[in-house]
Amino acid sequence: MKTILLSFLLILTLGGAQAQTRISGFIKTPKGKAVANASISIKNSYDGASSDSTGHFDFTTFEKGKQVLVFSALNFDKDSVQLVVEGKLMNLNLLMKDAINELETVTISAGTYTTGDAKKGAVLGSIDIATLAGSRADVIAAMQTLPGAQAAGSESGLFVRGGTAAETKTYFDGMLVKSPFNATVPDQASRGRLSPFLFKGTSFSSGGYSAQYGQALSSALVLESTDLPDKTTTGITLLSVGGGVDQNIRYKNSALILGGYYYNLAPAYSVFKQQQNNFIKAPEQGGGSIQYKAKTSNSGMFKFYAAYGVAQLSLNSPNINVPSSPSYFSNANNNIYVNSTYKAYLNASWKLEAGISYNRDQDQGLMVQNNYKRTDKLLEGRATLTHYYGRLSNVKFGAETFNTGRAESLNNLGRSYTDQLSAAFAESDIFLSSKVVTRIGLRTEYSSYLNRYNVAPRLSLGYKTGKDSQLSFAYGRFYQNPEDSYLILKALDYEQADHYILKYELNLADRLFRIEGYYKDYANLTKVKGNQLDNSGSGYARGFELFLKDKKTIPNGDFWISYSFLDSKRDFANYPMLATPAFAAKHTASLVAKQFIPAISSQIGATYVFASGRTYVNPNNPVYLGDKTKSTNNLSLSLSYLTHVFKQFSVLYVNASNVAGFKNIYGYQYSTDGQNRRAIQPSSRRDIIIGLIMTIGDDNFVR
Amino acid sequence: MKNLTKTLTLALIAFSLNSFAQTATEKFQMGMKKGLEMLGSAKGTDGFNSTANYFERVAQAEAKQWTPFYYAAYSNLIAGLTTTDKTIKDQYLDKALAEVDQADALSPDNSEIYALKGYVQYIKLSVDPQSRLAMMSASSASLAKAKALNPENPRPYFISGQNTFYTPEAFGGGKAKAKTLLETAAAKFAIFKPASAIEPNWGADQAKDLLAQIK
Known part of the structure; x- marks a missing residue:
């Protein structure tokens, strides 16, 4: 009896350890x-x-009964x-499904160049922008080396595919920036206000963009x-033209960033002869900013940015009609920009983004003998909800409202206008598979000043033709209010453009190649006929663009080449007929190497x-904008x-x-009688900037 | 005889009960020991991948232990370092980073975990230094935190030294700078005693190897 009990216990003890199941298979x-x-x-x-390597596996387990094999x-x-x-021995044949590999998934990308450090399909990193030769750390200047954009000329802003600078809008975390440029000097391009170091990613779209963006x-x-x-x-x-200090203070889940700068171009202008304008007071500017960022939860982020800047200058610009009495111009500018955004996931599949921003830009000074003053304002509120479904698809709803306007005065005569523009949009990215995606969007706007609605459909398609290649198509209708300088005179109608874009892209690990063709149809552009304004203008732009970026061929180096062919004519503003504008050079090419x-x-x-x-108006030529300058380099x-x-x-x-x-010439200005002309040139033939950037508290080259 | 049987029976009962009672911790200790042996003899990407898979199994069965996540992350890091397949290199490293974060959630403010994080971040950077330069400061922030949390821990010094060794002088690296850090690490390794047999205790040999390359 005892022996039996003993044996039983032995069996129990050993048995507990012995009852294994062997599981194997492929x-x-x-x-x-x-x-x-x-x-x-x-x-x-x-x-x-x-x-x-043959997919074979084999193991034993002590577990019993119902189990889950992962x-x-x-x-x-x-x-x-x-x-x-x-x-009992189990023989299993397991099947695995290919995961959707983000890098090999089709994307919405017609017309868009994305930059950023961790972004898929990124074209340039933030460092690329900051260190690009000739850009002087100006985001806009860096974008001018991408296809679709015109080379820098005598005007401020980005001129894209036959469009004016006013047709390019800048968005800061989704919020429209009304005055992204420094005050403009006659015949001279001015810098963007926003430092590239503020941003981790940039997306430059030359057409066919999302219904999230309007105007x-x-x-x-x-x-x-x-x-x-x-x-x-x-x-x-420390720069040869001034300097700045910024202080990052990092707390556990938040950070405070304070910055200040001062620039004075007087010393530089005394070395590099100014070809255009005779400065009495060279541009001088200063300002400061404060940022607060807080991680409110795992997915939640609150950001606040406020900046204030002042600038002043005065000059005599050449007067072609009476060369002995140059035109006096002075400007004092101040700019306030506040942007505050919040985003968070409400649950696993819903994301909320909300923001409020305010921008006020004020210019005042003397034009010849006339006192002028101009104030532009924009207050925006915006909210977007995104729902993610399926493996990759999403649907987005949003609304925004802008209180915008301008007030200006000349001597003691003043005028102003205010518009409350409200918009709602919905958009869905639908992945039919990891190879086919379609984005369907709709945007509608109502402007109180124009007293009109518009409805703009957007459509994008992407089809993966191979592991590394993709074909994309985009169509969109775009509306925008006429420029402030027209609206202040008269409430007009929306200006309109339709975009059709076809793109092929080959995206290898160290090389990127793109070719893109487009057609753009303008309607309802603002026309000036004597003292009358109406929306009878029209135009078109068509062309193709090439882009090649290579990080492989040269060790420790990379380069990109872009080429744009543009054929555009428009009949707008004070044009008497359909003509090619000055800001639509037929061929633009750039090579950037590091x-x-x-x-x-x-x-x-x-x-x-x-x-x-570039074309220019020669009053002696019966063909409007019939003359062209030499090419520029x-x-x-x-x-x-x-160090x-x-x-x-x-x-x-x-x-x-x-x-x-x-010796680059951007165009000519003729005297009223057509007898004399002067060349419009870059502000100086050559230019050198020397700078020292020090980072205290970090032993790395990272800002 | 009767007594002997009784004693044996009782002993057996006690043994089997005891083995039940001890299962949890003993099984974990044994499991980790087995894993560390696998890690010690792992070769090539496949070997480290298998070790990572093993530690991931232990990690999902032991909801409160940080060490299995730590070693899973370490194994994935080495698998990512050794693989020649560019398409999965980042996936190994991303998995390692996610596992470092899971370990951190179980054992907050652990010097070892931040040291490993700094290691993974640096290797992520090295996959594409031109566009990931910003990860350099993320890595040095993690290592600085690891040093602050436990100044006696040699690994953050060793990893800093190793990162510095492989960073070009122009970017704040170089062998001369690495030497000081590696010497500090070696001195700390000499007196370092891990809290238990399964807690991190690696790096002393690698530090010596690197120092030998400098001299």
């Missing part, structure tokens, strides 16, 4: 390809195995099956601000931009030397524009 794709390195395991146990592998969707484990006929420049800085650091920038040379710890950059001749070089100053990580850089000294 793991494959539905097409029969072996999946290597997959993990196969019994849920909530240590038991399992990894598959070998299997996963990189590039495949995780899956599981129910098993009843009974001690832009040609192009949307969408800037996405950085998140929390990693550390508390101090950045000091090379890091470890031996001298330096990066050398070069940017070469070519543009064929510009070669800029930059050198960034990474330490007072043991702090520093970058010393030199940026030289138009090093070859090409």
Whole structure:
């Protein structure tokens, strides 16, 4: 009896440890390809195995009864099956489905160039923008090297595919920026106000963009601000034209960033002769900003940015009618910009984004002998809800309202207008598979000042033609209010453009190639006939563009080439007929190259931009805008030397524009009688900026 | 005889009960020991992938332990480092980062976990340095935190030293700078005692190897 009990207990004890089940089999794709390195395991146990190169796996388990067998592998969707484990050998054949690989998934990308550090399909990183030779850390100047954009000329802003600068709108975290440029000087392009260091990503769309963005006929420049800085650091920038300080203070889940700057171009202007204007007071500007960013939850982020800047200048600009009495011009500008946004996931499938922004830009001064003053204002509120469904698809709803307007006065005569523009939009990205996507969107707007509605449909398609290649199509209708300078005179109708875009893209790990063709049809453009304004203008633009970016061919270096062909005519503003505008050069090409040379710890950059001749009005030629300038060329070089100053990580850089000294002429201005003319040229033939950027509290070259 | 039987019976009962009672911790200790042996003998991407799979199994069965996530992350990191397949390199590293975060959730403010995080972030950077330069400061922030959390821990010094060793001088790296850090690490390794047999205790040999390359 005792012996029996003993044996029984022995069996029980040993038996508990012995009742194993052997599970083996193969793991494959539905097409029969072996999946290597997959993990196969019994849920909530240590038991399992990894598959070998033939997809075979084999393991034993002590678990019993109903169990869940989980299997996963990189590039495949995780899956599981129910098993009843009974001690008998189990032979299994498991099937795994290909996971949707983000890099190999079709995207909505017709017309869009995305930049950013961690973005899929990114064309340029933030560092590319900041260190681009000739750009002087100006976001807009960097965009001018991309296809679709005109080379910098004598006007401010981005001229895209035959569109005026007013047809390109800038968005800061989804909020429209009314005055993204510094005050404009006659016949001279001015810089963008927003520093590239504020942003982690930029999306430059030359057409066919999302229904989220309205009030832009040609192009949307969408800037996405950085998140929390990693550390508390101090950045000091010393330039040959001024300097700035910024302080990042990092708390556990939030950060405060304070910045200030002062620039004075007087010393530079005394060295580099100004060809256009005779400055009495060279541009001088200063300002400050404050940012607060807080992570409110795992997915929640609150951002606040406020900036204030002042600038002033005065000059005599040449007067072609009476050369002995140049035109006096002075300007004092102040600009307030506030942007506050919040985004968070409400649950696993709904995301909320909301924001409020305010922009006020004020210019005043003397034009010859007349006092002028101009104030532009924009207050915007916006909210968007996005619902994610399926594996990749989503649907978005949103609404925004803008209180916008201008007030201006000349001597003591004043006028103003205010518009309450409200918009609602809905858009859905529908993935029919990981190879086919369609985006359908609709946007509607109502302007109280125009007293009119509009409805704009948008459509995009993407089809993956191979692992690395994609074909895209986009169509969209775009509306925008006429420019402030017209609206202040009369409430007109919306201006309108239709875009048709076809693009092919080959996207390899270190190389990117794109070719894109488009047609753009303008209607309802504002026309000036004597003292009358109406919406009888029209026009078209068509062309194609090439882009090649290569990070592979040259070790430690990369380069990109863009080429744009543009054929555009329009009949708008004060044009007497359909004509090619000055801002529509037929051929534009740029080559941007960067090379890091470890031996001298330096990066050398070069940017070469070519543009064929621009049209200009010659009153002696019966054909309006019938004359063309010679083509323009510009070669800029930059050198960034990474070093330490007072043991702090520093970058010393030199940026030289138009090093070859090409004599570029953007157009001619004729005297009223047509007898005399003067060439409109860049503000100076050559230009050099020397700068030192120091980062205190960080031993890396990162800002 | 009767007594002996009784004693044996009782002993057996006690043994089987005892083995039940101890299962949880003992099983975990044994499981981790087995995993560390696998890790010690792992070769090539496939070997580290299998080790990662093993530690992931232990991690999902042991909801409160940070070490299985830590070693799963470490194994995925090495698998990502060694693989020549560019398309999955980032996936291994992303998995490693996610597992570091899971370990961090279970054991907040752990010097070892932040040290490993700094390691993974640096390797992420090195996959595409031109466009991921911003990860350099993320990595050094994690390592600084690891050093602050436990100044006795040699690994953050070793990893900083290793990162510095492979960073060009122009970007704040270089062998001379690495040497100081690696020497500090070596001194700390000499006196470091892990809290238990399954807690991190690696890096001393690698630090010596790197130092030998500098001299």
